[in-house]
Amino acid sequence: MQLLLFGAFNGLIVGFFYALMALGLSLILGLNSVINFAHGGFMTLGGYFAFTLVPLVGFWGALVIAPFAAGLLGLIAERGLIRPLYGRDPLYSLLLTFGLALILEDMTRTIWGPQGLPFAIPNFLNNPLSNVYFFLTGYRLLVVIAALVATGLLFFVLRFTRLGVCIRAGNADLETVASLGVNIYVLRAANFTLGIMLAGLAGILAGGQLGLTPTMGSSLIMPSFVAIIVGGAGSLVGSLLGGLIIGVASGIATIYLPAASEVVIYLIMALVLLLRPRGLFGQEGLFE
């Protein structure tokens, strides 16, 4: 029983990384109509930015500042590279972010080195909180809390601020939003930045848990796609739950059948597509 809990909890932590990534991807997929292949690259950069910032501003400072740094870079990429492609065949934005992903990974490798880096977290966070549930360390609790706070903030912004209302309205009908006097270019840029900030946060949290490597982004992005597909396109709640579900499933599989720990994610996706092609909370008629 304890073993099962251990696996499930490990999976839940990884699931939160998937969920944070999937939320950002889902935001960008919705309003910017772009599958952001570079999301993993931005996530990795978030982690490495934090690594560089820790000696300067300490762990907590880095935790707050690094997502903004990643977001800024995302904003520049959106303005300079992705914006010219709105309204063109979606294939092109896909290829562009794909190329960007390759460059970001390569640059990370060049700047910080191909070897993994240990990401120092405050000592007291490493201690288990309970003797029975030894896997419940302070850091893992922090991951859960930080992810929940970020998700809560995101839903608060979407629900109660003008920006959020515009984003949601834009998802439904961007043309009408534009004709009502909202600058949709600014709106898309803000939306993209928001998504990248979530990726940056995921990068920092994942860095503390799994260590920093230049390829961490490209290995976490595929499960995030699966999270969106399982949750359903167009639903942020779906992306969140999708990420957690496949994380936990993968964590449990790691305990009982380690060889299947990744494949199980894709089997869940196949099952969902068979039984409920739209995903758990997918919108009707979207991309169909």
Added chain:
Amino acid sequence: MSVGAGVKPRSGRAAAPRREPLIFAVFAALLLLAPFWLPMVGSYTDLGTRVLVYALAAMGLNLLLGFTGGLSFGHAAYFGLGAYGTGLMLRYAGPNMWLAVATGVVLGGIAAAVLGPLVMKKRGIYFAMITIAFGQMFYFIAVRWNNFTGGEDGLTGFSRQPLTFPGGSIVLTSVPFYYFVLFFFAVGAFVLWWVLNSPLGHAMVGARENAQRLEFLGVRVERLTWVSFAISGFVTALAGSMYALLNNFTSPLDLYWELSGYFVIICVLGGMRNFWGPFLGAAIYVLMQDYASSVTKNWLSVIGLMFMLVVLFFPRGLLGVLQRRRRA
């Protein structure tokens, strides 16, 4: 010229058939003689073989991508399955080349045919996301099924076998192997050409241009996408099978999603609305990769930069640009 402006399309069409056989003949001659002229220009035969392999894979993908309008980003899966099928057969079952190639093709093709129904209802970028995610599944199977597939290190312990005929046998060194691949390339290209010139192929192009209208005419676009997906998977698997024989090795990277992206950019770079576009794209890509990886460690950035430049400045691809200029 302004007088003839009104009949431009017709004259363009009339001019094309006269020039196309000539271009095709030159192209075929270049391919047939490649082992002779490649060393003269400072290259080597295996590089030509690699161009053929990448070209076949991309042309297979392009049936779906360029002609049916399905954004598949997961074709490395069928390529890799073709490679693994061939490699595993040679390693575990015996030294029969034809059987090994057939196994690879069937393995990759069947996988595409089985997965088709799961994705055929989706559109646009969502189609891309699902195809790429499924592709990753095979990558992890190859990585995790250690004792059978060689895991992360890839599958070794097999090599090209001599082709035996009733009258003797041929040892497949570089040059004979080039012709071996050229033969299969021709078969694959012919199948694609034949499909595209059949009513089925015309319907595929129709599905790309206006799926709704085709539905009104009573064509089942979903089923059409599925058929295109399956044929495309078979051809790409054939290319994968050749790739395994070329390297005498298969790596899980042959199944990795980055390779899928390379196939797509090859199609776009050459011109995905053109039958031979992917071939041109493959030639440029292979040469550039060969060169870039020998001069800089950051060749991944070079490839990434190429992605961006193509998208921002050459979205029609090289043959697309050329064709436009000729028509104008």
